[in-house]
Amino acid sequence: MPDLLILIAIMFVDPFGFSNSTDERSKDVFYQVTSPFYPDTARDNIAVILIDDASLDTEFFDWPPSFDQYDTLLSSVATYAPKAVFFDLLFLDPRGQEDDLEFFADNIRAIRDFKDTPVFAMGAASIHAGTAECFSESISVLPQIGDAVTDLPFFRFSGYGNDYPMYTMCNGRTLLSPAAELLKAVCSLDSNGSELDGPCPDATLSNVQQITKTIPDAISIRWGEATAPINQRLYPASFDGEGSDCVPPSDKFIEKLLRSASYFIGAFSERLRPDISENCIYHPHMSAFDLIVRAQQASHVATADKAEQANASRKILEDFLNNKVVLIGLDVAGVRDTVxxxxxxxxxxxxxxxxxxxxxLVLGSDLQHAAPVLFWEADGTDAIEIAGLLVLTLLRWRLASNAIASSNSKPDSKRSYVRFALMALGCVAFFFALIAATFFILRWSPINWIGLIGLGWAYIAFCYSTTMQRPNADGYVHE
Structure with a gap:
């Protein structure tokens, strides 16, 4: 019992920060290990446009961009009939010429109303987990933008750790995150009442009440590994600009299995961790500057050369934008907007x-989420971790029994150590099976398996070193 209480204190009171660091590491490694097998069925239906440093170095964009420049970007996107558009931006003050804001708002309305393309921008609501409190920022979104867009999802949240909130209910309102708003738009019905083409897992998710009933309020995001094929066509250089190719990894099962194994081995040593930074990011992405240049090229038909260039650019933009959910965000040095x-x-x-x-879109109602709370602040994963610590103390008791038997020269002491080793391996296999079951069946976030393995290794090794036989003047005795 004292050993068990000490282990629980190390894992849950966490006086040395051991549990906190290994908990996040456990999740990261588990998502790395499973990333080669993450389904890519929705990947090519989502496109990301980045207003990046390369865009700001051109004549097309100022910093901060004016509404005229946003209008040009939105018009270039809307030409190719996207499924939905989301600005991961807060529009708080007017920029550029006096009429630019009105023209931009009118363009949003035209795209929303006449092209049936919902347009979203970041809203002013903030939410806080564990309370019923929600409020609006003192500096709110410009009313022209608020009136023009389809909706304003909340933009700031706290209390969720590294989880991503899909929705929250407070003050009698249901507030949706950007991902939930886009999910609702993707699953909406067209004017004829038929389902839109696309990857929506369930058309009923176009209803807010159904979203809150079907999916968890906060999710643990799983990340895919293989970059979209169009990225290799768009950029021969990687996203980090270091000149390495955007080559998707092999899709063969054995190759995926080897990559998963290398990620698992890398969990226990940074030196053994495979280099995965050379691949491009998962979804199709394009610089805002590149998109506007291609849109201008696509409009040229004056000469044969221009027509050939126009057709090539038009084909790229159609593949990139047509019937896709388009997200527009920032990748600017000095702007703290990274994950x-x-x-x-x-x-x-x-x-x-x-x-x-x-x-x-891929997992539907089977999204990864935190385990349910069982009592006080302890949830299901905590219960599994406590059970693991209990098994450790039982193994330690068994190890001590084997050492005492060995010191008393009982004939089957060696067999006892073999049985102990097999029992320990069986416990490890059982817990890994239990972890897999909670992840793939119950869809809980991964438990702190690295912490359990590290603590168990150190604990059992220490117990073994203090219970083994040591030589003295009278022969071998147990200490």
Whole structure:
């Protein structure tokens, strides 16, 4: 019992920060290991446009961009009939000429009303987990934008850790995140009442009440590994600009299995961790500058050369934008809008919305989420971890029994150690099977398996070193 209480204190009171660091590492590695097998059925239905440093170095964009420049970008996108458009931006103050804001708002209305393309922008609501509190920022979105867009999903949240909130209910309202708003738009019906073509897992998810009934309020985002094929056509260089090719990894099962194994081995040593930063990010992506240049090229038909270039650019943009959910975000140095992907490393913040939407389209109601709370602050994964610690103390008791038997020169002491080793391996196999079951069947977030393995290794090794036989003047004795 004292040993068990000490282990529980190390894991849950966490006086040394051991549990906190290994908990996040456990999730990251688990998502790395499973990333080669993440389904890519929704990947090519989502496109990301980045207003990046390369865009700001051109004549097309200022910093901050004016509404005239946003209008040009939106018009270039809308030409190719996207399924929905989302600006991962807060429009708080007017920029550029006086009429630019009105023209931009009118363009949003035209796209929304006449082309049946919903347009979303970041809203002003903030939410806080664990409370019923929600409020609007003192600086609100420009009313011209608020009136023009289809809706304003909430833009700021706290209390969810590294999870992504899909919706929250407070003050009698249901607030949706960007991913949930886009999911609702993707699953909407057209004017004839028939289902739209696309990857929607269930047409009823176009209803807010059905979303809150079907999917969890917060999800643990799974990240895909294989970059979209169109990225290789768009950019021969990688997203980080270092000149490496955007080559999708092999789709063969054995290759996927080997990559999963290498990610697992890398969990225990950074030196053994495979380099996965050379691949492009998961979803199709394009610089805003590149998109506008291609849109201008697509409009040229004056000469044979121009016509050939126009057709090539038009084909790229149709493949990139047509019937796709388009997210527009920032990738600008000095702007703190990034997230850490366990697979691709640091990526622009808009990628979290894209990946959360991808999860919802691929997994439907089977999204990964936190385990249910059982008592106080302990949830299902905590219960599994406590059970693992209990097994460790039982194994330690068995190890001590074997050592005492050995010191008393009982004939089957060696067999006892073999049985102990087999029992320990059986426990490890059982817990890995249990972890897999909670992840793939119950869809819980991964437990702190690295912490359990590390703590168990150190604990059993220490117990073994203190219970083995040691020589002295009278022969071998147990200490």
């Amino acid at each position: 850490i992907s366990p697979v691709q490393g640091t990526v622009p913040g808009v990628m979290a919305h894209a990946m959360a939407l991808d999860n919802a």
